[in-house]
Amino acid sequence: MPLFQLLRHHMMENRRGLALLALLAGLSNTLVLATINAATEVVGDREELLRFAVLFGIAILVFVIVQHRLMYLVSSNVERTIREYRTGLFETIRGVGLAQVESVSRSELFACISRELRIVGNSVPPLVVAMQAVVLVFCSLIYMAWLSMTAFLLWVSCTVVGMMIHFACAKTIQLQLAEAYVKENELVTHVNDLIDGIKEVKMSQARGAELAEAFGSLAHGLSGHRVTIMMLYSRAFVLSQVTFFLLTGLMVFIVPVLSPTFIKVVVMTTTSSLFLIGPVSSIISALPNFANANASAKSILSLKTRLLALESERFPQSAPFGGFETLRLDHLFYQHRHASGEGGFVVGPINLTVQRGQVVFLTGGNGSGKTTMIRLLTGLYRPDRGAVRLDGGVIDASNLLAYRDLFATVFADNHLFKELYGMGPIDQDYADRLFDILEMGHKSRIEDRRFTNVNLSGGQRKRLALIAALLERKPIYVFDEWAADQDPYFREKFYRTILPMLRAEGVTVIAITHDDKYFDTADIHLHMEDGRLQIVRDAAMPMPALDSVR
Numbered sequence: 394m395p396l397f398q399l400l401r402h403h404m405m406e407n408r409r410g411l412a413l414l415a416l417l418a419g420l421s422n423t424l425v426l427a428t429i430n431a432a433t434e435v436v437g438d439r440e441e442l443l444r445f446a447v448l449f450g451i452a453i454l455v456f457v458i459v460q461h462r463l464m465y466l467v468s469s470n471v472e473r474t475i476r477e478y479r480t481g482l483f484e485t486i487r488g489v490g491l492a493q494v495e496s497v498s499r500s501e502l503f504a505c506i507s508r509e510l511r512i513v514g515n516s517v518p519p520l521v522v523a524m525q526a527v528v529l530v531f532c533s534l535i536y537m538a539w540l541s542m543t544a545f546l547l548w549v550s551c552t553v554v555g556m557m558i559h560f561a562c563a564k565t566i567q568l569q570l571a572e573a574y575v576k577e578n579e580l581v582t583h584v585n586d587l588i589d590g591i592k593e594v595k596m597s598q599a600r601g602a603e604l605a606e607a608f609g610s611l612a613h614g615l616s617g618h619r620v621t622i623m624m625l626y627s628r629a630f631v632l633s634q635v636t637f638f639l640l641t642g643l644m645v646f647i648v649p650v651l652s653p654t655f656i657k658v659v660v661m662t663t664t665s666s667l668f669l670i671g672p673v674s675s676i677i678s679a680l681p682n683f684a685n686a687n688a689s690a691k692s693i694l695s696l697k698t699r700l701l702a703l704e705s706e707r708f709p710q711s712a713p714f715g716g717f718e719t720l721r722l723d724h725l726f727y728q729h730r731h732a733s734g735e736g737g738f739v740v741g742p743i744n745l746t747v748q749r750g751q752v753v754f755l756t757g758g759n760g761s762g763k764t765t766m767i768r769l770l771t772g773l774y775r776p777d778r779g780a781v782r783l784d785g786g787v788i789d790a791s792n793l794l795a796y797r798d799l800f801a802t803v804f805a806d807n808h809l810f811k812e813l814y815g816m817g818p819i820d821q822d823y824a825d826r827l828f829d830i831l832e833m834g835h836k837s838r839i840e841d842r843r844f845t846n847v848n849l850s851g852g853q854r855k856r857l858a859l860i861a862a863l864l865e866r867k868p869i870y871v872f873d874e875w876a877a878d879q880d881p882y883f884r885e886k887f888y889r890t891i892l893p894m895l896r897a898e899g900v901t902v903i904a905i906t907h908d909d910k911y912f913d914t915a916d917i918h919l920h921m922e923d924g925r926l927q928i929v930r931d932a933a934m935p936m937p938a939l940d941s942v943r
């Protein structure tokens with residue numbers, strides 16, 4: 394069962410304590426019942442009655458203490474499991490290769506990390522009550538068997554019938570829940586569309602109306618579905634309750650006929666039966682929770698299995714590279730793969746040599762392979778063939794993390810982190826200088842290692858991203874069409890002030906660009922066409938620094 398599979402680990406660690414507490418809770422509950430029944434026999438005897446009252450009080454006290462402890466133990470174990478799943482999913486995503494992480498559905502991931510795990514957590518208190526009720530029912534049945542075997546057999550057979558009815562209903566409910574889950578995820582996808590595409594939605598009445606209609610019809614279908622599920626639950630509940638009413642009726646009307654016992658045994662078994670209705674009802678009402686939590690656990694486990702099947706990139710930590718003199722791409726070859734497994738666009742083989750301190754420009758038409766080439770160069774994609782070499786040494790799994798740490802990047806679809814995660818001590822003078830050059834001081838600043846404001850225009854956000862990258866003080870900078878978002882004034886600053894400043898600092902810059910006006914600022918100009926790399930100009934070397942071979 395998925396829910397048990399999900400919670401098993403920590404529950405099994407504490408299984409003895411949990412079993413003991415659940416048993417004690419059930420026994421103390423049964424003791425309450427037995428004490429009441431026994432007290433009804435001695436109503437005239439004050440001394441006896443007092444003794445039973447004390448026993449009654451002790452049973453309740455034990456119940457309260459045990460119940461409290463049990464709930465704490467279960468809740469803390471469940472919350473620990475939820476926490477571990479959340480961080481585990483986060484880490485798994487972090488560890489999956491870039492080429493594969495894009496295949497993960499965002500809405501499914503968000504749903505699992507928040508909604509599904511919460512449903513599992515919320516299902517636990519009613520499930521604990523239900524578990525105790527199971528123990529209580531079990532103990533009370535033994536007590537009832539001791540009172541009257543006939544009453545016991547009647548009770549057990551009716552309960553079995555009631556449970557069979559319930560499980561038959563539960564199967565249908567499970568199927569309906571699985572369908573509702575799919576519809577809920579589709580709803581989330583539509584909300585994502587609305588938020589991510591709000592501008593496009595606002596700009597077209599027809600688009601907005603159609604999206605709203607699709608959402609409305611999904612929501613309508615889902616609410617109808619939910620009503621059906623609730624009605625199925627209600628039917629199951631009513632059937633179970635009726636079974637119990639019939640059961641209690643049997644105690645009063647049939648047991649005296651079948652059993653040659655005294656009237657007081659009939660009264661006691663009836664009391665027991667009535668006493669059991671509460672716990673059994675809590676078991677029944679926990680079943681919807683259980684079914685919901687089970688469906689959620691199933692989706693969580695399924696996502697986890699799919700994520701684990703993706704190629705993980707757990708590379709070992711290695712000593713950082715102090716710097717480098719020569720970076721070489723040696724017969725690099727990479728082929729994109731479609732979700733079907735079919736091979737796609739091919740980049741390479743690529744041969745390129747870059748010396749420390751050089752400024753390299755990469756140009757090329759849309760879809761020519763520039764981004765793919767940059768991802769190979771930065772180690773985000775692993776080449777199918779060929780090697781990246783740093784000062785002659787091959788970059789492989791053993792030193793890839795240290796290699797990636799050589800780069801600071803501003804990608805075209807860069808994400809601007811408000812918090813400067815992973816940055817060492819910030820050089821405040823350098824930061825002030827960068828804010829001055831990029832004229833961002835009046836818009837934002839750095840306080841407590843975070844930007845005070847990131848609600849800015851696209852171009853301004855890119856300028857902050859550039860500041861963040863430069864503050865990393867890495868030996869290689871990669872900029873993917875950074876200047877595309879800037880006006881001519883800041884474009885000029887980028888090519889005529891920032892790049893020369895970086896060259897003077899002895900760092901290497903590799904930039905994808907289309908600004909032909911500034912091509913003179915580069916030491917090497919590369920051009921990409923249909924996955925092949927060509928050298929346009931190499932100011933530093935008489936011989937071409939790269940050759941394109943296919």
Ligand SMILES: Nc1ncnc2c1ncn2[C@@H]1O[C@H](COP(=O)(O)OP(=O)(O)OP(=O)(O)O)[C@@H](O)[C@H]1O
Binds near residue numbers: 729730731758759761
């Ligand atoms: N994840 C992917 N899976 C399959 N094919 C891909 C993937 N990413 C890119 N491609 C394909 O690889 C080719 C090169 O894409 P790439 O993004 O490297 O080009 P680009 O030169 O950066 O383009 P642009 O200037 O438009 O950003 C394209 O034909 C594209 O469809």
